[in-house]
Amino acid sequence: MLISVTGVTHTYPGRPVPVLRDVDVVLDEQRIGVIGANGSGKSTFVRLLNGLVVPSSGSVTIDGLDTSRQGREIRRKVGFCFTDPDSQIVMPTVAEDVAFGLRRRGLTKDERASRVKGILSEYALDQHADHAAHLLSGGQKQLLALASILVTEPALLVMDEPTTLLDLRNTKMVAQLVADLPQQVVLVTHGLELLTDFDRVLVFDEAKLVHDGAPAESIKLYRDLMT
Amino acid sequence: MTTTIGLYRSGTSVLHRLPAGIKLSTLVVAGFCSILVRTPAQTAAALVVVVLGYAAGGIPLPLLWQTLRPLLWVVVPLAAFQVIVMGWVRAAVIVGVIVALVLLAGLVTLTTRTSDLVDVIVRLSRHLRFLGVSPERIGLMLNLAIRGVPLVIELAESIRDAQHARGQVVSPRAFAVPLIVGALRRADEMGDALAARGFDD
Numbered sequence: 356m357l358i359s360v361t362g363v364t365h366t367y368p369g370r371p372v373p374v375l376r377d378v379d380v381v382l383d384e385q386r387i388g389v390i391g392a393n394g395s396g397k398s399t400f401v402r403l404l405n406g407l408v409v410p411s412s413g414s415v416t417i418d419g420l421d422t423s424r425q426g427r428e429i430r431r432k433v434g435f436c437f438t439d440p441d442s443q444i445v446m447p448t449v450a451e452d453v454a455f456g457l458r459r460r461g462l463t464k465d466e467r468a469s470r471v472k473g474i475l476s477e478y479a480l481d482q483h484a485d486h487a488a489h490l491l492s493g494g495q496k497q498l499l500a501l502a503s504i505l506v507t508e509p510a511l512l513v514m515d516e517p518t519t520l521l522d523l524r525n526t527k528m529v530a531q532l533v534a535d536l537p538q539q540v541v542l543v544t545h546g547l548e549l550l551t552d553f554d555r556v557l558v559f560d561e562a563k564l565v566h567d568g569a570p571a572e573s574i575k576l577y578r579d580l581m582t
Numbered sequence: 583m584t585t586t587i588g589l590y591r592s593g594t595s596v597l598h599r600l601p602a603g604i605k606l607s608t609l610v611v612a613g614f615c616s617i618l619v620r621t622p623a624q625t626a627a628a629l630v631v632v633v634l635g636y637a638a639g640g641i642p643l644p645l646l647w648q649t650l651r652p653l654l655w656v657v658v659p660l661a662a663f664q665v666i667v668m669g670w671v672r673a674a675v676i677v678g679v680i681v682a683l684v685l686l687a688g689l690v691t692l693t694t695r696t697s698d699l700v701d702v703i704v705r706l707s708r709h710l711r712f713l714g715v716s717p718e719r720i721g722l723m724l725n726l727a728i729r730g731v732p733l734v735i736e737l738a739e740s741i742r743d744a745q746h747a748r749g750q751v752v753s754p755r756a757f758a759v760p761l762i763v764g765a766l767r768r769a770d771e772m773g774d775a776l777a778a779r780g781f782d783d
Contacts, residue, residue, distance in 0.1 A: 407774055427780065435778035442771035443778070447696045447728045448590065454697075455725075456779050485592040485695065489732040504779075 356418045356511045358382040363413035374399045376562045384554035389543040390577050391559030397543050401513050405433035434509035438516040440496035450484040456507045474506045494525030511539045518546055547574050591692050597639040602698035605690045612686055616679045625678035632685045639693045649688035700724045737764045
């Protein structure tokens with residue numbers, strides 16, 4: 356998908372200072388990383404990509420669809436994975452949460468059940484299908500959150516620090532899962548090693564996109580900024 | 583830090599296969615009929631039927647106890663009060679009926695998926711469309727409420743742990759303020775998650 360961010364500045368209501376200033380970037384690579392210090396604007400940047408945040412000025416388009424006017428169409432194509440899976444699991448049980456995203460998709464009950472069964476099996480959650488979601492481990496919750504998004508087959512997956520709350524084993528598991536996805540991925544992370552094989556890495560600092568390039572040079576610049 | 587809220591036990595028993603509407607109707611009818619129970623023998627019969635229901639549903643006895651345990655805070659003082667005021671016969675009937683109804687409600691939730699229970703309520707609320715009621719919204723609201731209970735309990739437990747770790751004396755205000763702020767923040771995040779999944783209207 357072609358992501359086009361043009362002249363974007365964003366200020367949250369009630370805050371005096373913009374969280375993003377004059378961002379211009381066009382992205383069409385399969386694996387795009389986003390790094391930066393806390394409060395640098397990277398989370399706001401990725402929230403622009405599926406219309407969760409509409410810019411105060413400028414425009415964001417995804418394959419020509421404008422997020423400020425066509426948010427619903429965009430959200431059918433762009434999946435969003437949050438840092439804390441507890442915030443995005445909205446249904447009481449595992450299978451119900453996966454099935455939730457398939458509502459309003461014009462699928463029959465059998466088609467929905469078949470897709471849910473398939474994705475739960477793919478992510479080794481099938482034996483937990485009827486379990487209460489809050490009883491899963493942290494890693495399993497993040498897997499469930501991902502499965503609930505991927506069952507809707509988005510063309511682009513945006514992930515905002517999906518491994519921050521995970522231990523090393525689960526971080527590796529999520530990293531491998533992301534590497535194997537056929538979808539285009541935009542990943543915000545503090546785990547710089549996750550970005551080694553990415554196509555392009557954006558660096559944010561103090562509300563600005565300060566660098567845009569290959570992983571090695573972007574990570575080096577980020578490390579320099581942090582010292 | 584786990585709760586038993588929304589605990590469905592998967593299974594293939596007759597009770598599991600029974601439509602959710604029938605189980606909910608039985609619960610409602612049992613509630614109305616409970617006012618007809620007058621003697622300890624009738625109360626004991628009701629309790630035996632409910633316990634047999636647990637056996638028929640393949641529900642282990644510890645789960646029956648788990649359902650009953652939180653009720654002790656209410657029924658024990660109530661039983662003592664009724665014994666003093668109305669005598670032991672009336673106390674046994676009142677407490678026995680309450681226990682039987684709570685266990686029956688527990689049996690329904692243990693053998694019925696939450697989604698099936700919510701679907702029944704959504705189907706019933708379709709009859710209220712003429713009042714502007716949206717059944718889909720009611721279903722979503724119920725599911726979010728059920729999902730929210732363990733989250734708020736976990737939040738409360740973490741606030742209590744943090745207070746203990748800092749050696750603070752339990753203070754209602756120091757507990758309530760972070761609980762309310764945390765719950766509102768969580769609600770905000772869930773709103774974002776709903777919007778991100780296409781439920782933004």
